[in-house]
Amino acid sequence: MGTGRPLGPAYAACRLGRMKLRAVKGTADRLPADHPRWNRVIEVAGRVLERAGIQPIATPVFEFAEVFERSVGEAADLVVQKEMYTFDDRGGRRLTLRPEFTAGVLRAYVEHGMHTWPSPVKLWSHGPAFRAENVQRGRFRQFHQVNLEIVGTGAPVADAEAIALFADVLRELGLRGVRVALGSVGDPADRARYNAYLRDALAPVAQDLSETSRERLRLNPMRVLDAKDARDQALVAPLKRPFDFLNPEARAHFDAVAACLDAWGVAYDVDPGIVRGLDYYRRTAFEIHAEGIGAQSALGGGGRYDGLVSQLGGPDVPGIGWALGMERVLDALEQAGVAAPVPDGPTLYLVPMDDEAVMEAAGLARDLRAHLRVEHGYARRAPGKGLRDADRAGARYAGLLGARERAAGVVQLKHLASGQETQVAWGDLLRTIERDTLADAVPGTGEPPRAG
Numbered sequence: 001m002g003t004g005r006p007l008g009p010a011y012a013a014c015r016l017g018r019m020k021l022r023a024v025k026g027t028a029d030r031l032p033a034d035h036p037r038w039n040r041v042i043e044v045a046g047r048v049l050e051r052a053g054i055q056p057i058a059t060p061v062f063e064f065a066e067v068f069e070r071s072v073g074e075a076a077d078l079v080v081q082k083e084m085y086t087f088d089d090r091g092g093r094r095l096t097l098r099p100e101f102t103a104g105v106l107r108a109y110v111e112h113g114m115h116t117w118p119s120p121v122k123l124w125s126h127g128p129a130f131r132a133e134n135v136q137r138g139r140f141r142q143f144h145q146v147n148l149e150i151v152g153t154g155a156p157v158a159d160a161e162a163i164a165l166f167a168d169v170l171r172e173l174g175l176r177g178v179r180v181a182l183g184s185v186g187d188p189a190d191r192a193r194y195n196a197y198l199r200d201a202l203a204p205v206a207q208d209l210s211e212t213s214r215e216r217l218r219l220n221p222m223r224v225l226d227a228k229d230a231r232d233q234a235l236v237a238p239l240k241r242p243f244d245f246l247n248p249e250a251r252a253h254f255d256a257v258a259a260c261l262d263a264w265g266v267a268y269d270v271d272p273g274i275v276r277g278l279d280y281y282r283r284t285a286f287e288i289h290a291e292g293i294g295a296q297s298a299l300g301g302g303g304r305y306d307g308l309v310s311q312l313g314g315p316d317v318p319g320i321g322w323a324l325g326m327e328r329v330l331d332a333l334e335q336a337g338v339a340a341p342v343p344d345g346p347t348l349y350l351v352p353m354d355d356e357a358v359m360e361a362a363g364l365a366r367d368l369r370a371h372l373r374v375e376h377g378y379a380r381r382a383p384g385k386g387l388r389d390a391d392r393a394g395a396r397y398a399g400l401l402g403a404r405e406r407a408a409g410v411v412q413l414k415h416l417a418s419g420q421e422t423q424v425a426w427g428d429l430l431r432t433i434e435r436d437t438l439a440d441a442v443p444g445t446g447e448p449p450r451a452g
């Protein structure tokens, strides 16, 4: 080993076998039962976005640290930099686990010369992101995002479309009562004027601010507005907001975005104080909040980032994007009582009733899987227990295989909901199941359907 670094107490205890192995704090396993809800969010997001001509992209989970360092900017938010998981690999490369998607997607945009593609280039992606955060409800160290970027247009209609698509995804998922908070952080000169104003306004009370806010006041004053500390909040409450400093063009841009949303019936509240965690935003900034999921109520957010592509070594093209927090959306869906999709069971569950039937069942399952979802038992089972196994697996049909069935070349096929059963030759099994006639029996009576 020998990284030269002292081991943390948790890791040391683990190596000595004193501690039960468990997932790292702030990370979580996604168990089989979690997948239907999870997949539905990605499937719905993909459907809504691809209907709007947005194409999928997947970028690596880690990048050269510089990709993120350049995008957050040097003067920027040291908080984000401190939150990054950056490490040296064996080749001495400094790498960072992505804390967000935009920088990596734009790195790919530049690397693949996407500015020569039909413009705008509209991309969506999803996957894990990593930040060394203080873990709490809705705030993890590995979390997951669905991400959208529209690169190559500065038209306000693109901002409105991006926001409306976020709302569409949530609506299609069945989430109601979300709040879109829309603001503008202006152009760089507006931000500079606002930051200067904040420095002046807060200078007399700087010693009363929290340490985080004092650091922000020094490096990126606007971010003081995001303070969680109640005293900080009280101190900034009477001050002007970035929105009060917009130049006429930035203001017109905001009004045009708002007019689109009005025309499309996408509800929003104007939030004059909205600022984003990352420093590269220009003009449009927005967040989407849900009630009932605790203090971390932002389901996602985004904004315009004109200038970022050139900061990453590409041409000077504008862009807008957003990120949706998967864990928060799932939490909000649960709080809102939106039913999770019920996972399908197999169409057929084969029960081997003697040892010889174990291999037969497995082989028959393999054949039928070209057409159906089929599972089977891995050991001899008494019929009653086997039927219970089939039921627990959520199967539609159970097929029992034993000595008698083998001799006759049949399977005892039972439709579990109706209780209807019949003997079916191996060769007829697929056709019988596909016709699904046993399902038409009156539930519970075991009576076959009457002819005519």
Ligand code: AMP
Pocket: 100, 131, 133, 138, 139, 140, 141, 142, 143, 144, 145, 277, 298, 299, 300, 301, 302, 323, 324, 325, 326, 327, 328
């Ligand atoms: P951001 O890139 O900070 O604007 O984050 C976009 C969205 O990702 C947020 O609104 C959250 O829904 C989600 N998110 C950000 N950080 C975390 C985290 N540490 N844990 C869980 N979700 C997060």
